[in-house]
Amino acid sequence: xVEISRxxxxxxxxxxxxxxxxxxxxSVRDIARVLEIQGPSLYAHVTSKEAVLWAIVDRAxxxxxxxxxxxxxxxxxxxxxxxxxxxxxxxxxxxxxVGAAAVFVHEWRALGPDRRSAVLERRDAYERRFREVIETxxxxxxxxxxxxxxxxxxxxxxxxGIPGWYRPDGRLPAGRVADHFVDLVLRMLQGAxx
Amino acid sequence: xVEISRxxxxxxxxxxxxxxxxxxxxSVRDIARVLEIQGPSLYAHVTSKEAVLWAIVDRAxxxxxxxxxxxxxxxxxxxxxxxxxxxxxxxxxxxxxVGAAAVFVHEWRALGPDRRSAVLERRDAYERRFREVIETxxxxxxxxxxxxxxxxxxxxxxxxGIPGWYRPDGRLPAGRVADHFVDLVLRMLQGAxx
DNA sequence: TCCCGCCTAACGATCGTTCGTTTGCTACGG
DNA sequence: CCGTAGCAAACGAACGATCGTTAGGCGGGA
Numbered sequence: 265x266v267e268i269s270r271x272x273x274x275x276x277x278x279x280x281x282x283x284x285x286x287x288x289x290x291s292v293r294d295i296a297r298v299l300e301i302q303g304p305s306l307y308a309h310v311t312s313k314e315a316v317l318w319a320i321v322d323r324a325x326x327x328x329x330x331x332x333x334x335x336x337x338x339x340x341x342x343x344x345x346x347x348x349x350x351x352x353x354x355x356x357x358x359x360x361x362v363g364a365a366a367v368f369v370h371e372w373r374a375l376g377p378d379r380r381s382a383v384l385e386r387r388d389a390y391e392r393r394f395r396e397v398i399e400t401x402x403x404x405x406x407x408x409x410x411x412x413x414x415x416x417x418x419x420x421x422x423x424x425g426i427p428g429w430y431r432p433d434g435r436l437p438a439g440r441v442a443d444h445f446v447d448l449v450l451r452m453l454q455g456a457x458x
Numbered sequence: 459x460v461e462i463s464r465x466x467x468x469x470x471x472x473x474x475x476x477x478x479x480x481x482x483x484x485s486v487r488d489i490a491r492v493l494e495i496q497g498p499s500l501y502a503h504v505t506s507k508e509a510v511l512w513a514i515v516d517r518a519x520x521x522x523x524x525x526x527x528x529x530x531x532x533x534x535x536x537x538x539x540x541x542x543x544x545x546x547x548x549x550x551x552x553x554x555x556v557g558a559a560a561v562f563v564h565e566w567r568a569l570g571p572d573r574r575s576a577v578l579e580r581r582d583a584y585e586r587r588f589r590e591v592i593e594t595x596x597x598x599x600x601x602x603x604x605x606x607x608x609x610x611x612x613x614x615x616x617x618x619g620i621p622g623w624y625r626p627d628g629r630l631p632a633g634r635v636a637d638h639f640v641d642l643v644l645r646m647l648q649g650a651x652x
Numbered sequence: 653t654c655c656c657g658c659c660t661a662a663c664g665a666t667c668g669t670t671c672g673t674t675t676g677c678t679a680c681g682g
Numbered sequence: 683c684c685g686t687a688g689c690a691a692a693c694g695a696a697c698g699a700t701c702g703t704t705a706g707g708c709g710g711g712a
Contacts, residue, residue: 288483289482291666292669304670313669374480
């Protein structure tokens with residue numbers, strides 16, 4: 265395997281360990297052991313354990329933001345279409361790197377105060393994209409909702425459960441997962457059976 | 459506040475700290491500090507840190523199971539009604555003790571192998587209740603679903619996001635939260651407008 | 653007097669991190 | 683073709699701090 269960057273390899277290993285056991289329960293020496301080097305040797309490539317977590321979280325956040333941005337740009341103003349694109353983009357980011365996505369969703373509280381609040385701010389902005397599409401859909405009669413903010417939170421909760429069970433070699437390929445969740449989310453937002 | 463059991467007070471404090479910072483990031487001395495005693499003094503009431511986590515997780519699991527059992531017993535065979543009761547019961551257990559529910563959902567991986575697999579087994583059995591109602595609903599034409607297992611997982615993901623934002627003194631009272639989520643879940647399961 | 657709740661002291665282990673040194677390769681001057 | 687300078691990567695020892703936990707003692711209410 266060609267080694268582009270030792271640092272990136274560290275972050276990938278750390279992603280998987282943080283996902284499986286959590287940031288606090290994963291020691292620097294645990295990460296090093298997987299790479300078959302000694303714990304302190306890691307510090308030739310990274311400045312601190314928290315910096316590794318931050319690199320993972322920051323990159324994951326950027327991928328979510330870029331995917332949502334692209335999805336919004338690619339679709340017109342039709343809320344149903346826009347929401348489907350947002351969901352599909354979100355699921356793709358998760359399935360492309362489950363470890364990083366899980367760390368982004370669950371381990372941001374381990375960051376220091378500054379970085380933690382920065383993540384929360386970006387998360388709010390991201391959720392706002394979903395809420396605005398929902399509000400547009402309500403105004404246009406495409407969606408039936410009394411509480412758009414709660415609906416956006418519920419939608420993202422549903423999607424963010426995926427890293428808890430999805431595995432790249434599981435019974436459902438990533439594309440099918442996306443299809444199913446687009447369907448589920450649109451059902452949540454569109455009017456009930458009547 | 460009348461103090462029924464010192465041990466229970468420890469578990470309640472631990473619930474809140476485990477929820478806020480995670481099990482591994484919470485020290486025994488952190489728990490003791492909130493109770494205004496010294497760290498080692500906890501061991502007069504408790505046998506180990508993991509035992510505290512187990513007590514919290516076990517009680518939360520039992521409350522989920524009991525609530526689901528009661529909900530199932532109270533409703534007939536109508537799947538829509540049964541699912542509504544299951545969702546309402548689940549949300550009530552969460553809102554009754556957000557801390558314990560959050561710990562149950564997120565911190566079970568910190569348990570030792572035996573207890574962890576015991577929890578996973580109970581969680582599977584619990585999820586099975588949801589899946590069976592969904593399957594019954596599909597068979598009777600009440601629900602439209604191609605993948606009942608995935609639907610059950612998605613429903614529980616949606617509900618288990620609640621501890622991430624619900625606060626007893628928040629803008630939504632517990633009853634409204636339950637109403638909204640019953641609505642959202644039934645929409646997910648029932649046929650869409652398309 | 654006894655016991656229960658809490659104390660302080662201390663243990664071995666492990667944590668994140670720093671430091672000085674060694675290793676193995678690549679490039680280049682003579 | 684040799685010798686050597688340079689460099690990135692990893693090593694092993696060691697640091698201070700903190701972890702979960704044990705042990706023994708002290709004080710006050712029944």
